[in-house]
Amino acid sequence: MTVKYSRQRQLIYNFLMNRKDHPTADVVYQNVRQEYPNISLGTVYRNLTLLADRGEILRLQVGDGADHFDADTSRHCHFVCSECGSVTDMRIACIDEILAKARQGFEGRIERQSTCFYGLCEKCLDKTSKNRE
Amino acid sequence: MTVKYSRQRQLIYNFLMNRKDHPTADVVYQNVRQEYPNISLGTVYRNLTLLADRGEILRLQVGDGADHFDADTSRHCHFVCSECGSVTDMRIACIDEILAKARQGFEGRIERQSTCFYGLCEKCLDKTSKNRE
DNA sequence: CACAAAACTAGGAATCATTACTGTTTATAT
DNA sequence: ATATAAACAGTAATGATTCCTAGTTTTGTG
Secondary structure, three states: OOOOOOHHHHHHHHHHHOOOOOOEHHHHHHHHHHHOOOOOHHHHHHHHHHHHHOOOOEEEEOOOOOEEEEOOOOOOEEEEEOOOOOEEEEOOOOHHHHHHHHHOOOOOEEEEEEEEEEEEOHHHHHHHHHHHO | OOOOOOHHHHHHHHHHHOOOOOOEHHHHHHHHHHHOOOOOHHHHHHHHHHHHHOOOOEEEEOOOOOEEEEOOOOOOEEEEEOOOOOEEEEOOOOHHHHHHHHHOOOOOEEEEEEEEEEEEOHHHHHHHHHHHO
């Protein structure tokens, strides 16, 4: 199946490229709609899935029910704040090492890895400590 | 809110304790129903959530739409086969080190971590190589 | 033991994210 | 220019999960 150009897909991808937070399909929809008002939610889902299947973007599951998308496909981890729900990138030095260690003695084939940290982000940590005073 | 004993919750927890695969809520429901026929799916969901919130079991998201549950709360990773969907435990040596590395220079508070590897399990790898012959 | 309060339940309705369907439009190779 | 495969909008359908309500069970206390 050859992929054809579409204005809608281009807008979706451009939008994702310019965001560092990792928006859900609905957030993508609400934003792309500003510029292209009659795009449909189904189109957003279909294109996000297409892009993810082709490895051009990442699909993340952070535990809040909705999938999140990331145009940065370089190997990295994520941090999710349990308070505000924000999803941020995290780079840890030993990430390649983890994959190597996991492959040692494993009988199947490991293709990719996904690591997510959970806790309180700096902002939310500050807020809760202020409330305690 | 004090937790009261319930037969249903006991059965759910016992069932999970005896499984090494990481069943979904519906699988738990179908199985516990054999022994306790009029348990409701809502009760299964409520108790899985209660147990997970109290840290007695883990809730996993492996990318197949449904949440999976694991009675083994010790720190470990998971492997998900993209072919058959099986979810298995994986122990890698440097897992504590990863958490330590992640905390270095991070301004928030990291409480827990979730790592999942994706690829082909041994069985599915064997099958696909046989098909090629 | 009894009995009240708080948890818990079954069953079904409601919600939310996502996918499937259908008739129409668009991109692109010839 | 035209044929054809992809993509689209809009809407219906699905599937996982949560919510709601009236009734039941657990458990602490007299």
